[in-house]
Amino acid sequence: MGANGAADLTIRTARQQDGPELARLDRVSWSWLSDVVPQPGPDAELFDERRPPEHFLVAESAGRIVGYVHQGPATPLASNRHIRQIQGFVVDPEARGRGIGKALIEAACDRARADGIRRMTLRVLAHNAPARRLYERCGFEVAGVLPEEFWLDGAYVDDVWMGRWL
Template sequence: MPDDDLIIRTARSEDERELAVLNHAAWSILSDVSPQPSVEAPMFDERHAPEQFLLAVLDGRIVGYIRQVPPTPLASNRHVRQIQGLAVDGTVRGQGIGRRLVEAACAAARAEGARKMSLRVLGWNDPARRLYEGCGFVVEGLLAEEFLIDGRYVDDVWMARRLTD
């Protein structure tokens, strides 16, 4: 896919319905610890503001999103951002959209003065782990058997990337 066909932009309130449909469709036992959200479930509320989401738009259609936020409200933690959601439409996976979203989120966090980007990923989610490793993230910790999903215990892997040189 040519780079100029894909637009990365901040979400707007009017994107909520299309984003909810994507969020529902992208849900997977591989990546999610919560039940599949309804297509009617709101994406935006007092803790999930549109400006926290970057969208990947292809031919006028939202095909991916990433959400990055401060992990805590503490001043001592202000230099860190955390990815708390990444989804790419199944019809366009494997085309580099996830990588573009991760890089855009890191660039936005760096522009806001962040020094580190962190995230959590399920241990059995090999595609996501490869994506993050390819973007320079390293494992910083692991919570063994943190979740019981579909009858299996799954590790919670903490990864991070420095945003400074």
């Protein structure tokens, strides 16, 4: 990592026992800036049949989990198997600004490439400028915009589709 980054940052595949900590990160990171569903409750489960631990990469620093990225198939179709989609991404608010997000996104792209995936896609809310800047720094480009796709916190918000060739 850089001079102000987490020198001890480790990125690994999630384990079943990480579920409660990742769910906690979801709760403390929740915001209408990045989320389209209400804040998860204290008993919310993160892992399920559609989101198994092996679809998650977690970032650890100083012995604690500081973020995760969830990637999965863009659709269940065999004809779309060459595409993977980032479907969840969180960095602990207390650990932001240290390069952890970029490291997680790059690790997800590296994992997908190693799995033979050709393209990584994601969706981001148009008003989430910090996330959009991060994705652009990681090589993602806007592929399309769904105008006023969501009504969030009293305003219509565009849904921006982004992608990157691997």
